[in-house]
Amino acid sequence: MPAKKNSKDTPKLQKSTISFDDVVGHTHIKERLKSIIKIIKDPKKLEAFEVPVPKGLLLYGPVSVGKAMLAKAFVHEAGLSYIEIAGSKLFDLEYIKQVYEIAAKSAPSVVILEDIDIKGLMQGAITNVSFSDIAKVLESIDKMVFTIATSETLDGVDPVLTAPQKLDFLLEVSKLDKDARQFFVEKILQKPHDPKIDTERIVRYIAGMSAMDLERLGRMAALSVIEQGGSEITEDILIEQINIIKYGHKVETKMVKNLEEEMRMTAYHEAAHAILSSLLLPQIKIEQVTISRRSNMLGFVSYNAEDDMTNITKEELFNDVCVLLAGRLAKMKKAGENKMDSGAIDDLSQASINIYAAITALGMDKELGFINIESIALMDNYFLSQQIEKRFLHWISVAQEQTKKLVDKHWKLIDALALKLIEKEIVESSELEKIIGKTRVSNKIPETL
Structure with missing residues (x-):
């Protein structure tokens, strides 16, 4: 006798109570979704173009940016019922077929496949959802x-x-926009807080953080106030919690040998990054520079996540390499070449990747020309290997020489910022701008590149 199916496992149509008004930010995406609703609600407009009615859409983007809410708001706006398939059910083809059969009987309707790129463990092997079966x-x-x-x-x-x-x-669906971040900050500030908090500054600093991060920020800020015996959330508490989420906890001073000298050298390292970045890549705004050691790094320059470069020019790429090399060269200038240490490992790694990409993938090298060897390398690992190695070493050498000249030329600015960092640990963007003043620089790419 066949086993009875648990009624709890039987898919059921639902109504969504979430509207587009409940989804903060994502204005452009919401407008697109409203347009799609109009198309599926009035398919006659497609007949003139001999285009069949669309059957679905994919919302993709980072974790915790509101994709599931947008999907349910779509259902609500369209006035349709829906069934959601998520987790292990995405690997159960019979269940998926059952869902679509039920949805078809109540058509028009919607099926939501949540996190369809999920990985599963089947017979001891990590596997994807069966995309081809779902397509069928x-x-x-x-x-x-x-x-x-x-x-x-x-x-x-x-x-x-x-x-x-x-x-x-x-x-x-990209990271949270300014309106969404403003909403979360206002939500946090519903708790007892210092009325002098600069909300615009906090909104800038949380760029790139997810909704989950921001929920955590509010919770941890409140707990920090209680731990410290305070009565309200202050701007300093919020900034510290943002830095913990983004960069890790502060490292106890007793855990670091030769702390004073270490911090002094870190100050020159980060100051060089910040000064050259401000001069060579002024379009990427710096939020803060700090030598406050954290579990994930020694010190850091924090950039506004909204200013990420997407379509990068050869000049910008070369300037970025100079910024990356500046930290080590500034420390060597201050302490001597024999004091070279491992602190620049991530900078050197990223600079090497940038240069290799410029030569082999982006077609930016003067001698090798407009090439992209990614597909060729699959057939021939040694294609142009000697020429690439020669040009790679030349780029590194030229960039190092150029960066050294820039560090020497702007040493007064680097020194001023380093001393300010040693004194205060953190320098904000407004103070950095005062140190740089009206200094401007043009860093032309050397002819040999």
């Missing part, structure tokens, strides 16, 4: 069942599922 299920449904899938990346979803008449629309 979508093909088999002839009723108006619209599918909304969410994932962390576009690459994590097999193209078989993003082909036409499956997930037709591909919408990237």
